[in-house]
Amino acid sequence: MKKVNGVKLICSHIEDSFGQAVLLRRAIHRNPELSGQEFETAALIHKYLSGIGLKPVYHLKKTAVMAAIRNGRGRHIVLRADTDALPILEKTGLPYSSLRDGVMHACGHDMHTAILLGAASVLNKTRELWKGTITLLFQPSEEVEPGGAWSLLKAGVFPDDVSAIFGLHVSTDHKSGEVGLREGTDYAGICTFDVTVKGAGAHGATPEKSVDPIVCTAALITSLQTLISRETSPFTPATLNIGTVHAGTRRNIIPDHAEFQGTLRSHSKETLKYLSGRIGEMIRQTASSFRAEAEVTFxxxxxxxxxDPDMTACFSSAFSSLYGSSSVVHRPDPTMLAEDFAYYQQKVPGLYVHLGVRPSGRKFNGFGIHSAKFIPDEAAIKTGIASHITFATKMLGR
Incomplete structure (x- = not known):
């Protein structure tokens, strides 16, 4: 019965914090900042946490913020949110649209940040329900490699005694009010590469005097796809995509070089390692057959x-009992998206969940993350706050 009363207390505080979290989210949405430039966002976070009595600390040239809520002896857990935006021109038409031309919170990191700030407020007010230490981690630069998680770990500011970490990401795969869970492998690993093909330029009327890097690049891009279809098991999902191709300045000039960029994804570290090696071999050998040279940079x-299976099961049971069985959706398949939260999970056991933001009470516009028209349902902020608190109180409950 004591736990039920604790739940009622938490729910009451979540309702009280919701309005403020929405305002924070909109303030962050209006002022998005690209990876490595999250100075104003970090300052807002620092000011808010200081205002509720915590002692936040800046890291990574004042783009990251960490703060600990200490409540006696016990385990130490981390709750994480990412804070950076994307180089996208917003087209939502919202009254709180981005004030920065060509920069938008199109991946929901404004939601993540506001949610964790709301959770911080609730956890700070309900110390009678848990014991231990909760570190709030507001991380920059998730959108660019090697990622803010890698940078924070390299800087040595991630606490050594942490026993668990939790995070979430908005998803239009699920309705607002739902949380998507997958035990074990979830997000894919990713390897990015840049290729420069060096040939010899000439006039388009004399192709015999050239070493055409465009024709070579076309062959390379086509050949690389055979690595997936012929050198990867169909039972080990992997994708290889070329996202940019650049060559030439005029239609009647064969250029002297071409460039393209790609990404390789898989849930298997061994597959990523094997395919990256083969990408380098294939590119150099194929380029040579065209009398060209190629440089590959990974x-x-x-x-x-x-x-973590135990954490997934524990969270699923607790969240379902509090908010109903329909609130938890067990995802049958992993995603090919990538997330630098995985770096933390290499250091400590953790759980990363998919927060439903597809509007359940009104028509969905169909635009997901990384779209200029992405509009997550703000009602999901409550579910996000509840997710952080459920994890924290299960890990640290009295």
Missing amino acids: QESYPPSFN
């Missing part, structure tokens, strides 16, 4: 994520 990217 970037440090995100590993596959893994949700």
Whole structure:
């Protein structure tokens, strides 16, 4: 019965914090900042946390903020939110649309940040329900490799005694009020690469005097797809995509070089390692057959994520009992999206959930994350706050 009363207390505080969280989300949405430039966002977070009595600390040149809520002896957990925006021109028409031309919170990180601020307020007011330490981690630069998580871990500011970490990401796969869960492998690992093909330029009327990098690049892009269809098991999902191709300045000039960029994704670290090696081999050998040269550069990217089975089951049971069985959706398949939260999960056990933001009471416009017209349902902020609190109180409950 004591736990039920605690639940009622928490629900009451969530309702009280919801309005403020919405205002915070809109303030952040109006003033989005690109990866590595989250200074104003970090300042807003720092000011809010200071205002509720915490002692936040800046990191990574004042783009990251961390604050601990300490409540006696016990376990130490981390609750994380990412804060950066995307280079997208917003087209939602919302009254609180981005004030920065060409920059938009199109991936929901404004929601993530406001949700964790709301959860911080509730947890700070309900210390009688838990014991231990909760570190609030507001992380920059999730959208660019190697990622803010990698940078924070490299800087040595991630606490050593942490036993669990929790985070969430908005998703239009699920309705507002729902949380999507998957035990074990969830997000894919990613490897990004840049290729420069060097040939010899000439006039379009004398192709025999050239080493055409465009024709070579076309062959390379086509050949690379055979790595997925012929060198990867159909039982090990993997994708290889080329996202940019650049070459030439005029239609009648064969250029002397071409460039393209791609991404490789898989849930298997071994597959990523094998395919990255083969990408380099195939590009260099194929380029040579065209009398061209090719340089391949791989970037440090995100590993596959893994949700701790015990934490997943514990969260699922607790959240379902509090908010109904329909509030938890068990996802049968992993996603090929990538997330730098996986770096934390390599250090400590963790859980990363999919927060439903598809409007349930009105028509959905059909635009998901990374769209200029992405509009998440703000009602999901309550569910997000409840998710953080459910995890924290289950891990640290008295």
